[in-house]
Amino acid sequence: MTRRQLRSRRYAAAVGVACAMGLLGAFPAGAESAIPPSGAGDPYFPLAGNQGYDVQNYDLDLDFTPATHALAAEATIAARATKELSRFNLDYSGPAIERILVDGRPATYTRDGQELTVVPAKHIPRGRAFTVQVWYRGTPQPIDVPDLGVYGWINTDDGAVALNEPDGARSWYPVNDDVRDKATYTFRITTPNGVTALANGERQGEPRVVGDRTTVTWAMRQPMSSYLSMVAIGAFKVTDGRVGPLPNITAYDPAGEDGTDLxxxxxEAVRWEQERFGRYPFGSTGGIIDRVGVDYALETQSRPVYDGKPDELTVVHELAHQWYGDSVSPKTWADIWLNEGFATYAEWLWQEDHGGPSVQSTFDELYANPADSAFWDVKTADPGRENIFDYQAIYLRGGMTLHALRTAIGDEDFFSLLRVWSAKYRYGNVSTQDLRHLAESISGKDLKPLFDAWLYTAAKPATAG
Ligand SMILES: [Zn+2]
Structure with a gap:
């Protein structure tokens, strides 16, 4: 079973035996005093993220010219030291750095691959809040990796769009690229007059025009993982609407298909999802249709980005991620099924509710895949880095796992679980074990055998629930 339109960061072609052990071995263990290691410990992305500090806020001042794709930027990072720091690392693979200040004093720095090592003039004591300012200038480039595709900063015909999943934020700003280090964001975007600049969250005040350039400010006030941060710059037709009290800001590129429907x-999708999943977690919603050329949509926080006009199920999927993925995020990429399984299940529930096939018949059709089919070849939890966007293992079998869980614990406990999960872990990070423990506490059942069979075994489960 395949769908014509790719839905949120999936590449279905990669099927193979999961193998993350080599990467695990590459993670540097231990640390010298006051020198934290250069990764946060994710086995799939051992260099991503950093230790020794916790970011509170990113303030990104971006001056961008679509005609030349030239960016002049200042990133101000407000963080708190979690240990004494003689130096610290940021993830960064963007354009040339001009200078760095730490707490207003010049700092020295070195770059090595995606690691930016900053040495402040004075040690930063444990527990101290500190500010890093980084000035940089040039033309950011996307990241293009086999199995993960094209992501990060992507220059377009009329501007640029940033789609960071999984570790693309470093292509356009210095970042603690750890899915667990959520922070608030302010985006101050300056462009030639007449260009539209969009980002996560809500606009702050009116655009400021100075000569032939306009600055617009957006802010995401709820905690956000860096992989969900987004800007979209170019020609857009913007609609400001509401879903009840919630601002609904949508936009489409007028050079593409008409996107008025979005x-x-x-x-409609947000209203329907609020009834099932609980309170919408962010201060606004919406969506952006651009011509990006990556063939996927991404659930960027509060405002997904669609590469071309999406079908209804894609919108339902990306907005379901606002609860499952964006607000409640995985602790590690090995648990990405917690994002994609829930968003896929939301599609199935929507279809059933809107005259399409029942969830049970969707499940049955997939479960009919024979035991020797490649459909069952990759584990759903801990699938290996190369399989994190595997459509069958992560999306479809992730959704099937939730249906098997529903069959085991019953509708009442299952729909309660969906709501408690999104409320209890709002703005937090979770693991598969957290889900099992919550499901067990709600249902009073031992669910280890079900989780083992559906998530940790690369084989067809013997029973459907
Ligand atoms: Zn998705």
């Missing part, structure tokens, strides 16, 4: 489809 406003109404987004409103």
């Amino acid at each position: 406003q109404a489809t987004t409103a």
Whole structure:
């Protein structure tokens, strides 16, 4: 079973035996005093993220010219030291750095691959809040990796769009690229007059025009993982609507297909999802249709980005991620099924509710894949880095796992679980074990055998629930 339109960061072609052990071995263990290691410990992305500090806020001042794709930027990072720091690392593979200040004093720095090592003039004591300012200038480039595709900063015909999943934020700003280090964001975007600049969250005040350039400010006030941060710059037709009290800001590129529908489809999906998943977690919603050329949509926080006009199920999927993925995020990429399984299950529930096939028949059709089929070849939890966007293992079998869980614990406990999961872990990070423990506490059942069979075994489960 395949769908024509790719849905949120999936590449279905990669099927193979999961193998993350080599990467595990590459993670540097231990640390000298006051020198934290250069990764946060994710086995799939051992260099991503850093230790020794916790970011509170990113303030990104981006001056961008679409005609030349030239960026002049200042990133101000407000962080708190979690240990004494004689130096610290940021993830960064963007354009040339001009200078760095730590707490207003010049700092020295070195770059090596994606690691930016900053040495402040004075040690930063444990527990101290500190500010890093980085000035940089040039043309950011996307990241293009086999199995993960093209992501990060992507220059377009009329501007640029940033789609960071999984570790693309470093292509356009210095970042603690650890899915667990959520922070608030302010985006101050300056462009030639007449260009539209969008980002996560809500606009702050009116655009400021100085000569032939306009600055618009957006802010994401709820905690956000860096892989969900987004800007979209170019020609856009913007609609400001509402879903109840919630601002619904949608936009589409007028050079592409007419995207007027996105406003109404987004409103309908958010309304329907709030009834099932609980309170919408962010201060606004919406969506952006651009011509990006990557063939996927991404659930960027509060405002997904669609590469071309999406079908209704894609909108339902990306907006379901606002609860499952964006607000409640995995602790490690090995648990990405917690994002994609829930968003896929939301599609199935929506279809059943809107005259399509029942969830049970969707499940049955997939479960009919024979035991020797490649459909069952990759584990759903801990699938290996090369398989994190595997459509069958992560999306479809992730959704099937939730249906097997529903069959085991019953509708009442299952739909309660969906709501408690999104409320209890709002703005937090979770693991598969957290889900099992919550499901067990709600249902009073031992669910280890079910989780083992559906998530940790690369084989067809013997029973459907
Ligand atoms: Zn998705």
